[in-house]
Amino acid sequence: MPYQEPEPADLKKYIREVPDFPKEGILFYDISTLIRNPEAWQIATGRLARIVAKFNPDILAGIESRGFLTAAPLAMRLGCGFTMLRKPGKLPGKTVSLKYGLEYGHDELHIQEDAIKPGQRVVVLDDLLATGGTLGASVSLLRKVGAEVVGASVVIELAFLKGRSKIDVPVTSLINYEE
Template sequence: MKQVQDYIRTIVDFPHEGIMFRDVTTLFADPRGFRMAIDQVLHPYAGIDIDKVAGLEARGFIIGGAIAHQLSVGFVPVRKKGKLPGRTISQEYKLEYGEAIVEIHEDAIKPGEKVLLVDDLLATGGTAEAGIKLIERLGGEVVSTAFIIDLPDLGGRRRLEALGKEVLALCSFEGG
């Protein structure tokens, strides 16, 4: 029987030489694989009090929207700077080469709301940490973080766990 990682293709040398890109679009394109992934992310949260699902741009929107639908809760996009139309708050974070900024609408999460943060892949954890900070600045509580793929060699899981956050990943791949 196929497992989630069997639906994920690896593209060598993308976007730069030496990178093994883990492409979830093949997982999303397969109805059985996509349902399997969403069901496996949902399972640990059955019966857990969650008010919103926050998805990190861009593949986190696909996963997060499906999970929010299944949980019958709202979805909140965490987007790159300048992409949201309303009033936002911003969080800067470091990339391997340089810095980036993500934003969230300032009214997207109410104080005390419990939020599940999702994305397709956990690498260094910088984007996820920025998302956590935004949610917490609005008074939300990140009850857990969930990813399809973990790249453990890049330290993202350790980074998020050091913040006291639970990390769920459906599969992992060694190397960057």
């Protein structure tokens, strides 16, 4: 019997807010409290699957590391492939990289050189959209290896940081924080 979503759930109540993490002044939105609750996690992945399926992806790309938590089960659920966007030194074989700036410094993402076939339709996933630096860099890296990036999806969006404005593909989010 296929899973039936119960009455609409407010997924925000499953997100733990951790003040001063990873450094003072930052309010961290922790999805571990969502994913450890089986009913809430089923609802969240079901909603994400319906959203992402509309993009008709060939492959889902998860951003290290919490993006793996959504992209891998969704890829299996939707019958498409999954690839990882990782920090330097984490992927075997030849990789393609992209360095990018963040509000607090610089970072770098890698993808295996042969992870995407040119023209494949890709949706990139992460747990959180804040200022848009990492998600924007992910879209650029995927294009660098020939992907047709058709969308992005996140569990949480901090809309007040306006990160969506830096992403040039449609972005969907399950949970929004406006302030």
